[in-house]
Amino acid sequence: MARVVVDVMLKPEILDPQGQAIARKLPQMNFEGVTGVRQGKRFELDLEGPADEAALDRIRAIAGTLLANPVIENFEVRVLDE
Amino acid sequence: MARVVVDVMLKPEILDPQGQAIARKLPQMNFEGVTGVRQGKRFELDLEGPADEAALDRIRAIAGTLLANPVIENFEVRVLDE
Numbered sequence: 001m002a003r004v005v006v007d008v009m010l011k012p013e014i015l016d017p018q019g020q021a022i023a024r025k026l027p028q029m030n031f032e033g034v035t036g037v038r039q040g041k042r043f044e045l046d047l048e049g050p051a052d053e054a055a056l057d058r059i060r061a062i063a064g065t066l067l068a069n070p071v072i073e074n075f076e077v078r079v080l081d082e
Numbered sequence: 083m084a085r086v087v088v089d090v091m092l093k094p095e096i097l098d099p100q101g102q103a104i105a106r107k108l109p110q111m112n113f114e115g116v117t118g119v120r121q122g123k124r125f126e127l128d129l130e131g132p133a134d135e136a137a138l139d140r141i142r143a144i145a146g147t148l149l150a151n152p153v154i155e156n157f158e159v160r161v162l163d164e
Contacts, residue, residue: 001117007124022125022148031144033137035083036128042089043104046118055115062113066104 002051003080004059008068009040043067044080051079084133085162086141090150091122125149126162133161 010016019037026034045062047055059077068075092098101119108116127144129137141159150157 009124009126025148026144029148031140033130033140034127035130038126040124042122042124044091044120045116048115048117058113058115062108066107066111
């Protein structure tokens with residue numbers, strides 16, 4: 001059984017108010033040295049079979065239709081090596 | 083400038099209704115072969131300085147107090163190699 005990770009992040013040009021809120025909060029909590037925060041999503045998908053090219057193509061189609069909004073988000077698919 | 087990623091996932095014993103909803107939807111969309119989906123969060127933090135051990139300790143403290151809920155979530159800190 002293979003595990004595949006899909007990372008979904010807002011495109012760099014899209015404003016990220018959640019990340020900004022965290023970044024603003026850090027100095028108040030005495031955490032210095034962080035200049036920016038972006039918040040995204042991480043999905044872990046368990047596959048029945050191996051994570052071969054066909055399976056990854058399928059995952060990319062899933063990511064582009066169900067997990068990410070390609071208008072405002074980028075996604076990245078990778079096999080998790082444990 | 084270093085970039086550090088914090089991955090936050092629900093602990094395995096915690097129910098993940100969002101992931102389950104996605105997993106249930108996939109066969110209806112003709113995506114077969116995915117046996118499970120877990121949804122989590124991914125944070126990208128930009129550091130002023132290098133991602134040395136002291137900085138990573140600071141990030142772990144941030145993750146455990148602000149980014150993750152340690153009661154129900156696990157988190158993992160890693161330096162992004164670009």
